[in-house]
Amino acid sequence: MSLDAHRAIEAVWRIEGPRIVASLAKMTGDLGQAEDVAQEALAEALVSWPAHGIPANTGAWLTATAKRRAIDAWRRRERLDERHRLLAHDLSEAGEDAWEPIDDDLLRLVFTACHPSLSRESQVALTLRIVGGLTTTEVARMLLVPVATVQARITRAKKTLAAARVPFETPDPSEWRDRLSGVLGVVYLIFTEGYAATTGARWMRPDLADEALRLGRVLSGLLPREPEPHALVALMEFQRSRFASREDAAGEPVLLADQDRSRWDRAQIARGRAALRRADAAASGRARGSYALQAAIAECHSVAAHIDDTDWDGIVVLYEALGRIAPSPVVELNRAVAVSMATGPATALRIVDEIASGGRLNGSPLLPGVRGELLARLGRREEARAEFVRAAEATSNEAQRRVLESKAAALG
Known part of the structure; x- marks a missing residue:
């Protein structure tokens, strides 16, 4: 060929x-x-x-x-x-x-894959594989489970949908609420893969992120009185606004602290803030949901002129609230990063070590990458270098691996 x-x-x-x-x-x-x-x-x-x-x-x-x-x-x-x-x-x-x-075809496919007859795990795996176009290996890395587990979930999901004769159509509005959580979850996971690809030579996949954002906008239009679709759109708008500064001219990743914030898309940030206001209005005084809290965190980054101007104390509080309603080791890890900026790396390292003891992020490059940063700031260079090497070995994204290897080499 x-x-x-x-x-x-x-x-x-x-x-x-x-x-x-x-x-x-x-x-x-x-x-x-x-x-x-x-x-x-x-x-x-x-x-x-x-x-x-x-x-x-x-x-x-x-x-x-x-x-x-x-x-x-x-x-x-x-x-x-x-x-x-x-x-x-x-x-x-x-x-x-x-x-x-046809624009709505993908949305119908998402709703079909998120049918209540499927478990949440099967909904996510099937949608990421078919709608997101991800390989089973990519899905497995994203979900932190073995490839065989993902394959089994997808196979079972297809058989279940076929046995139930689930039609390929957007369900009646009365059925949307039962599927909304799953739909929002997989749309954001698709965006996440576009924001930071798990595999490949490029750090980002803008086409995938843009498709997820488009689906989110359609959802928020279909459900204008539901707060979380608006909040998810806000979150994706904020994060998408940074894409122009997240890679240099050679396609190498540029981390948040080093990004040229003048290249952030201010119009997109404004759209994100407007969407977050719509989410808060739709909530009608109720507590913010998980996407609204994440969007509020992203907004704190978006309005700061420099990383040192960021409201890190406010971000810590938002992560604490997020951890209560949507607990996960990744949320805790992100809280630790915010704590390191607000009060210093020593306190954050204790949080990270507690996460590590739970074992839920074993095999992921996230934890050793963060731990390496904290150890480097504490002057524990050899330990930091070892963590960066471990993180580089765990990642399957070539661009991310080069960044981690560079950090390790700088400490050698």
Whole structure:
């Protein structure tokens, strides 16, 4: 295969794959079949494109090929009813230029994957795999579980949806509340992967972050009286506003303390603040939820002219509140970072060591990376270097690994 064809296929699938699967799921009404025929179309592209050239509209080619595969499967099962005949006729009449991804298809796919018949763990795994387009290895690293566990969850989820004959559609508004928590959770996890990729050569995947932000905006429009969709949009707006300063010209990561804040997108920050105000108004005096608290933390960073001007005491309080309603070792680790800035690294190190004793972040680069920073600030250079080496060995993102190795080398 030519290198150009291989790169084209990889790039198209990375960006358009979830939309193609969503379009196919809408057509077939079967999520499992949609993913199967999409993979068959991808396999056909691996053979056809190097031999015949890359089509002008690659997404249309893959979608049309997958639809033909689905129709062939219906024919093989001798179940080509009138509906399928009409679909086949429409496909034969439509040219490649007629293919356009429908914005709501991905949202329908998210709602389908977050069906109440699935466990929360299965909802997350299935949505990240199909909607986020992540590999099972990437999903496993993000969720801090073995790859085999993710594979099993996805397989069980597909079988459950098929057995329950779950339709590919946005549920009635009366059903939204039952699925909202799962939908918001997976949308933010997709954004998180775009913000800091778990694998690959690049630190960020803006295309993935932007798709998650788009889905969040659609959700907040569908549920204007619910506070958390607005809060999630606010959080993503704040974090997306920093992307231009998070990498240098060579694509190397730039950490928060070293970022040129003049490059932060002030219009996006303003949109984030407006969304957070809408969230607070929708809450009608109720306590802030987890996304609102995270958005408030992000706002503290966004309004500070310099890292030394950041309201670290306020951020510590917000993390303490977040830890009460959504406890997790990652929240505690982030609280420790804020404590280190507010009161010093010694207190923060005790928090980090307590997290380490729990073992829930074993294998993640996050904990040794933070611990290395704290030890370096305390002048314990050799211990800090060892932690940075451990963090570098744990990460599968090449850009992040280079940063950690550089920190270790500076202490050698």
